[in-house]
Amino acid sequence: MNDDTAPEGPVARLHRELPPGRVLTDPEATARYAHDEAEWAPRGTPLAVVRPYTAEEVRQVVVICRDAGVPVVPRGAGTGLSGGANAVDGCVVLSTEAMTAIKEVDPVERLAVVEPGVVNETLRTACAERGLWYPPDPASAPWSTIGGNVATNAGGLCCVKYGVTRDYVLGLQFVTADGDLVRVGRRTAKGVAGYDLTGLLVGSEGTLGVITEVTVRLRPRREPEHTVAGYFSSIVDAGRAVAAVAAAGLTPSALELVDRYCLRAVDAWKHMGLSTEAEVVLLGRTDAPGAAGEREAEEMRRCFEEGGATYAVRSTDQTEADALFDARRLAYPALERLGPVLTEDICVPRAAVPEMLGRVHAIAERHETLIANIAHAGDGNLHPLLITPPGDEAARARAQAAFHEIIAEALELGGTVTGEHGVGLLKREGLSDEVGPRVLALNRAVKDALDPRHLFNPGKVVAYAR
Structure with missing residues (x-):
């Protein structure tokens, strides 16, 4: 058979139609793109990894994959914790890491237009240089x-007061399953024209389209924060303090929980001189201006004491306060150095935080599993971290059983299976338990309408019976 008459495969077409260097096929190179940071989430082997530089190149990739019936798995930096960016066998992983332009920061309209590969902190720094602030700040x-x-x-950390990413996304440019490059949303302060397709895309984990540009709302730069630290002898007492803050009607700009396992791991890694005497540390902040901020900080300190703090103080040392919040951000990578970490992401009503923390403690004992705890405690978003020794399969099985039990307990308390990490692969069963068959069918109907071939990130979020 003459090779010239053989049908061209999708990888060959990607190489031919895209500029040089965009397509990776070497197994060692593609393996690095085959999974995110979710421990034990299944992963497949991609045909290729493509790193487009423009929206038009993204569109070309989608068209080529559409024509060949090849799945497309969009990927950002690969920092996800639910398996949402994991490859499936025979897919093309589409990495947006090279799309890093901050196209616009408008101080009058208070918005920014960025490509999807822009690092969160890079955007926040660019905004700060213009007296503006982009609030969503994941660890x-x-x-x-x-x-x-x-x-x-x-x-x-600040979403307890300022909301999550969806609250700041005004508009999107994305590539549809048909290979069209479209815009949804707006640049104006208000707008209700048509269905909220922007809101639908936010949180869809790459299952409905490939995002190529994001327009976000900005805020003015805020006041310096007052920090309050509370030390507790039990995690349940810290939970009571969280409930007390909510009952007092306070809205802190941050309210974070971190236990001694996390502090010890961070200190062993970064040698920050952190105190690990308390079982749990609760970190609160308020950015209310002037005297109002002073009053809120003092009221928060009182709530910590009411919850059972052995020591509660308003910090007067900004360096020390910043170090504590830095430790909170570093907790997950510090614990990763000790062994495999299976990360939870449940969210419960704030009044249920102490009960849920108590149940997590009981689950850890029942399954003989070390569970460290960090949390965006102010909005009830808890991140129990299940740690197992490397290579210990029995410990792994116990941890996975504990993982599913934590989800069940959160749902029993009126919570949700994921507050911010997404459903991905790890929480599909939990999603089904949470929303029920009729609402799950509605989710599938949306997927069927926008991606009828099921080529965008297949198997993630909503599973289909085969």
């Missing part, structure tokens, strides 16, 4: 990208 802000943040509707 992965120094590494995660805006595209990935949009895909999972990421939250962060």
Whole structure:
């Protein structure tokens, strides 16, 4: 058979139609793109990894994959914790890491226009130089990208007061399953024309389209924060303090929980001189201006004491206060150095935080599993971290059983299976338990309408019976 008459495969077409260097096929290179940071989430082997530089190149990739019936798995920085960016066998992983332009920062309209590969902290720094602020600040802000943040509707430390990514996305440009490059949303302060397709795309984890540009709302630069630290002898007492803050009607700009396992791991890694005497540390901040901020900080300190703090103080040392919040951000990578970490992402009503923390403690004992705890405690978003020794399969099985039990307990308390990490692969069963068959069918109907061939990130979020 003459090779000239053989049908051209999708990888050959990608090489031919895209500029040089865009397509990776070497197994060692593609393996690095085959998964995110989710421990034990299944992964496949991609045909190729493509790193487009423009929206038009993204469109070309989608068209080529559409024509060949090849799945497309969009990927940002790969910092996800639910398996949402994991490859499936025979797919093309489409990495937006090279799309890093900040196209516009408008101080009058208070918006920014960025490509999906822009790192969160890079955008925040660019905005700060113009007296503006982009609030969503996941702990992965120094590494995660805006595209990935949009895909999972990421939250962060200040979302207790300022909301999550969806609250700041005004508009999107994305490539549809048919290979069309379209815009949805707006640049104006208000607008209700048509269905909220922008909101639908935010949090869809790459299952409905490939995002190529994001327009985000900005805020003016805020006042310096007052920091309050509370030390507790039990995690349940810290939970009571969180409930007390909510009952007092306070809206802190951050309210974070970190236990001694996390502090010890961070200190062993970074040698920050952190105190690990307390079982749990609660970190609160308020950015209310002037005397109002002083009053809120004092009221928060009182709530910490009411919850059972052995020591609660308003910090007068900004360096020390910043170090504590830095430790909170570094907790996950510090624990990763000790062994495999299976990360939870449940969210419960704030009044249920102490009960849920108590149940997590009981689950850890019942399954003989070390569970460290960090949390965006102010909005009830808890991140129990299940740690197992490397290579210990029995410990792994116990941790996975504990993982599913934590989800069940959160749902029983009126919570949700994921607050900000997304459903991905790890939480599909939990999603089904949470929303029920009729709402799950509605989710599938949306997927069927926007991606009828099921080529965008197949198998993620909503599973289909085969």
